[in-house]
Each structure stands twice: as structure tokens, then as C-alpha cells.
Amino acid sequence: MFRGVGHVLGGKVLFEDVHLDVPPGTVLAVLGPSGSGKSTLLRMAAGLSRPLTGTVTAPRGVGYAFAEPRLLPWRTALDNVVFALGRRPRPPDLDRGRALLARLGLAGSEGARPGRLSTGMRQRVSLARALMPAAPLLVLDEPTSALDVRLREEVSTALLALGADAASAVLWATHDPYEAARVADEVLVLTPAERPRHTFVPLVPRGRRTPEDTDRAARAITLALTGPSPTGAYGAAAAPYAGPPAPDPLGEHT
Numbered sequence: 001m002f003r004g005v006g007h008v009l010g011g012k013v014l015f016e017d018v019h020l021d022v023p024p025g026t027v028l029a030v031l032g033p034s035g036s037g038k039s040t041l042l043r044m045a046a047g048l049s050r051p052l053t054g055t056v057t058a059p060r061g062v063g064y065a066f067a068e069p070r071l072l073p074w075r076t077a078l079d080n081v082v083f084a085l086g087r088r089p090r091p092p093d094l095d096r097g098r099a100l101l102a103r104l105g106l107a108g109s110e111g112a113r114p115g116r117l118s119t120g121m122r123q124r125v126s127l128a129r130a131l132m133p134a135a136p137l138l139v140l141d142e143p144t145s146a147l148d149v150r151l152r153e154e155v156s157t158a159l160l161a162l163g164a165d166a167a168s169a170v171l172w173a174t175h176d177p178y179e180a181a182r183v184a185d186e187v188l189v190l191t192p193a194e195r196p197r198h199t200f201v202p203l204v205p206r207g208r209r210t211p212e213d214t215d216r217a218a219r220a221i222t223l224a225l226t227g228p229s230p231t232g233a234y235g236a237a238a239a240p241y242a243g244p245p246a247p248d249p250l251g252e253h254t
């Protein structure tokens with residue numbers, strides 16, 4: 001997907017020589033301090049902008065949930081969701097749209113316009129819209145940032161079931177190391193250090209991950225975000241995680 005990608009914005013080098021692949025059915029979480037380039041990298045992955053150096057191969061279909069919901073205010077929640085198809089919705093499309101909204105806790109709000117919804121509800125409508133096309137690439141820019149703790153867990157579980165477990169490749173930007181450690185198969189940290197500008201944190205496959213693995217990985221990610229030597233810090237903690245990701249036995253591929 002990314003081959004030797006580097007980018008500069010406003011005179012600041014955001015990343016350089018990034019190589020990454022996100023296989024179908026897996027989640028790559030992207031973390032980094034505010035302004036480190038997460039959204040920029042996500043837009044490139046979707047083919048919405050070009051890198052200064054290197055190449056990006058974007059798939060044909062992309063479901064994208066931007067950091068701000070960007071809903072059409074004159075359309076209902078359901079109309080906003082099915083709008084993602086870019087064609088006149090058929091009855092099965094409307095059924096799928098309703099089911100996605102229900103899965104994200106919005107049953108009963110299908111007919112509401114965005115102005116009548118809370119910030120967290122609008123965020124979930126935008127997530128349902130991104131899921132609607134069941135695209136090969138799902139890009140989620142801080143998808144749970146407007147949700148309370150309980151909803152964060154519920155919505156991230158639903159996103160995994162409807163995204164990665166349905167065979168999409170998922171790019172998921174977040175500020176939360178614990179969320180990344182729970183949902184991702186691999187983590188890309190845009191580091192505040194000058195060198196390296198980015199580091200990858202591999203994780204125990206989701207189907208085999210214990211709560212202790214998640215806690216350990218969250219600490220490793222936090223170290224990568226803050227520590228001067230992320231590779232060294234993770235190296236010690238990472239030994240039990242080594243090995244390629246195995247298929248998630250809980251995943252229901254359709």
C-alpha cells in the first residue's frame with residue numbers, strides 16, 4: 001500500500017520512508033501526537049492526497065469516516081448513511097443502513113436530521129456511512145473520540161465486526177494506546193523523536209490476545225509515543241508477541 005512514502009507539510013517533515021501493507025481483515029492503528037500527520041497519512045491511504053515521495057496504492061473502494069462527521073444537514077441520519085452508495089438506494093440498501101445504525105446504538109434515530117443529534121450520535125452516523133459500502137479499505141479517523149467510555153468499547157467492537165471481520169483492511173487513527181492495543185493487529189506510531197520518525201508495534205493476534213497482552217501492548221505503545229528509544233523499549237516487552245498475525249478465529253468472514 002505504501003512504498004517509501006515521505007511527506008512534508010508547512011515546512012515540517014511528517015514522515016519519511018514509510019512502507020506499509022494492511023492485509024484484508026486486519027487493522028492498522030495509527031497513533032501520534034497532535035499534528036504528527038495521522039490524518040495526512042490516512043488521506044494518502046485513501047488516495048485523497050499524494051505524498052511528496054514514494055508511492056501509495058489505494059484500493060478502488062474506500063469507506064472513510066473523517067475526524068469531523070461532515071454530514072449533510074438537510075438529510076436524515078439514514079439518508080446520510082445510504083448516500084455513501086452514490087446511487088438511489090434500494091430497499092435492501094435501506095435495510096442495511098438501518099441495521100448499521102442499530103448496531104451502532106442509533107435505532108430509532110434513523111429519521112432525525114444531524115441538527116437534532118448529539119455530537120457522539122453524529123459521529124456514529126458518519127461511521128455507519130463509512131461502513132455502508134462494505135469497501136475493501138475502511139479509514140477511520142479517531143472514530144470514538146466523541147463517545148463516552150462505555151460507548152467507545154461497544155462501538156469499537158461493532159467496527160471490528162463490521163470492518164475487519166468482514167474482510168476490509170482497516171486504518172484506524174486514535175490518541176488512545178489502550179484502544180489501539182485492543183482493536184489493532186499492528187500499530188504504527190508517528191514518533192515525536194527526530195529519528196526514527198515512525199515505528200511499528202506488532203501485537204498478539206486479536207483472537208489469541210489476553211487482557212494482559214492488551215495491557216502490555218498499551219504500555220509499549222505509550223513508550224513508543226513518549227520514550228526516547230521506542231525500539232529498545234518495545235524490544236524487551238515484545239518478545240512474547242513475535243510471529244506473524246494468525247487469522248482471527250472469532251472473525252466471521254463474509
Ligand SMILES: Nc1ncnc2c1ncn2[C@@H]1O[C@H](COP(=O)(O)OP(=O)(O)OP(=O)(O)O)[C@@H](O)[C@H]1O
Pocket residue numbers: 009010012014032033034035036037038039040041067
Ligand atoms: N494544508 C496544510 N498546509 C500546511 N500545513 C498543514 C496543512 N494541513 C495540515 N498541516 C500541518 O500538517 C501537520 C499534520 O496534520 P494532521 O492533521 O495530519 O495531524 P494529526 O496527527 O492528524 O493531528 P490531530 O491529532 O491533531 O488530528 C500539522 O502540523 C498541520 O499543522
